[in-house]
Amino acid sequence: MSRNPFEDHDxxxxxxAEDPFADSHTAAARHNNxxxxxxxxxxxxxxxxxxxxxxxxxxxxxxxxxxxxxxxxSYTPVGADTDAHTGYAKRGMFSDDNSGVTKSSGGxxxxxxxxxxxxxxRREEALAAREQELRAREAHVxxxxxxxxxxxxxxPLYPIMYHAIDTEVxxxxxxxxxxxxxxxxxxxxxxxxxxxxxxxxxISGAADVSNSGASFGSSFVYLFTISxxxxxxxxxPVYNAYMKDSSMFFxxxxxxxxxxxxxxxxxxxxxxxxxxxxxxIMLQCLSSNKKAAGALSGISFSLxxxxxxxxxxxxxxxxxxxxxxxxxxxxxxxxAYQGFAQSxxxxxxVTTAAGAYMRSxxxxxx
Numbered sequence: 001m002s003r004n005p006f007e008d009h010d011x012x013x014x015x016x017a018e019d020p021f022a023d024s025h026t027a028a029a030r031h032n033n034x035x036x037x038x039x040x041x042x043x044x045x046x047x048x049x050x051x052x053x054x055x056x057x058x059x060x061x062x063x064x065x066x067x068x069x070x071x072x073x074s075y076t077p078v079g080a081d082t083d084a085h086t087g088y089a090k091r092g093m094f095s096d097d098n099s100g101v102t103k104s105s106g107g108x109x110x111x112x113x114x115x116x117x118x119x120x121x122r123r124e125e126a127l128a129a130r131e132q133e134l135r136a137r138e139a140h141v142x143x144x145x146x147x148x149x150x151x152x153x154x155x156p157l158y159p160i161m162y163h164a165i166d167t168e169v170x171x172x173x174x175x176x177x178x179x180x181x182x183x184x185x186x187x188x189x190x191x192x193x194x195x196x197x198x199x200x201x202x203i204s205g206a207a208d209v210s211n212s213g214a215s216f217g218s219s220f221v222y223l224f225t226i227s228x229x230x231x232x233x234x235x236x237p238v239y240n241a242y243m244k245d246s247s248m249f250f251x252x253x254x255x256x257x258x259x260x261x262x263x264x265x266x267x268x269x270x271x272x273x274x275x276x277x278x279x280x281i282m283l284q285c286l287s288s289n290k291k292a293a294g295a296l297s298g299i300s301f302s303l304x305x306x307x308x309x310x311x312x313x314x315x316x317x318x319x320x321x322x323x324x325x326x327x328x329x330x331x332x333x334x335x336a337y338q339g340f341a342q343s344x345x346x347x348x349x350v351t352t353a354a355g356a357y358m359r360s361x362x363x364x365x366x
Contacts, residue, residue: 173242180314184235188227190303195219197277197296206288211273218275247327248335261311268304
């Protein structure tokens with residue numbers, strides 16, 4: 001019996017629509033399993049009528065990333081890629097069971113898996129480096145606790161102290177201390193360049209430049225006095241401040257690094273005879289048509305300005321760290337008193353004062 005599947009029929013007729021020779025029980029079971037109307041096609045199995053749609057609807061814009069179904073313009077049933085029993089997508093169509101990474105059937109998920117493996121390797125390397133740093137720091141702390149002193153390593157040519165930022169300074173503060181150390185090294189290079197510039201200015205014999213010989217002599221003296229003073233008065237204190245978290249050393253840095261910032265401004269000005277090839281010396285050389293000396297003085301002026309700005313930035317950064325740590329001036333004074341009392345000079349002074357007090361009470365001043 002021929003029948004149009006698109007026509008609407010009563011429920012009793014649907015029981016025997018497909019197989020008119022089946023008994024009532026068989027037809028009822030078939031009706032329960034296939035309650036939706038179906039469309040029979042000669043080229044493919046029967047699928048639900050409401051599932052038939054165009055392939056661009058099934059894939060749409062996802063077809064560009066490997067999730068599309070059939071070719072564009074053809075009709076493809078949505079249920080063609082589903083399991084007949086479970087109704088879910090067939091295993092392996094859109095997922096990778098090993099990596100858990102969603103990907104298309106075209107193999108694009110391999111790139112995602114490679115990225116994850118590379119990220120895991122980077123994390124493992126970072127953890128290994130961190131573990132090595134912690135072991136080195138632990139060994140250093142144990143060595144200091146046992147009373148042993150690490151070998152002297154700074155300065156390299158004539159070591160007089162131990163200097164190791166990666167070992168003595170906490171991990172979170174190493175970049176700050178290292179930047180300040182680079183600023184100190186830059187200061188040494190600038191002092192050398194300033195001395196050479198003053199020498200060229202003196203040799204050029206510019207008529208408008210006064211006291212060029214005194215400037216060169218002063219710049220030569222700065223090579224030793226400013227180098228040593230800057231290291232022991234503001235770099236070493238900030239190094240100890242971060243290493244020991246000491247309020248007293250932070251105050252040493254604030255005081256003497258503040259003077260150093262003023263020194264940068266003083267050197268940038270270039271007062272004649274003061275030992276600096278700054279902007280005043282540059283203008284005098286250019287007015288005397290001494291271009292080489294003027295160019296060197298201009299470079300020296302620019303370097304001092306850049307060093308001044310960098311020093312101000314690091315000064316502010318250290319100040320913010322000091323405030324965040326909750327240090328106070330009273331704490332700095334207390335640490336200074338304790339340090340003086342524990343030093344040999346402090347103990348000698350205390351012993352002398354105590355002896356004088358006892359003699360004054362007994363009346364024996366001999």
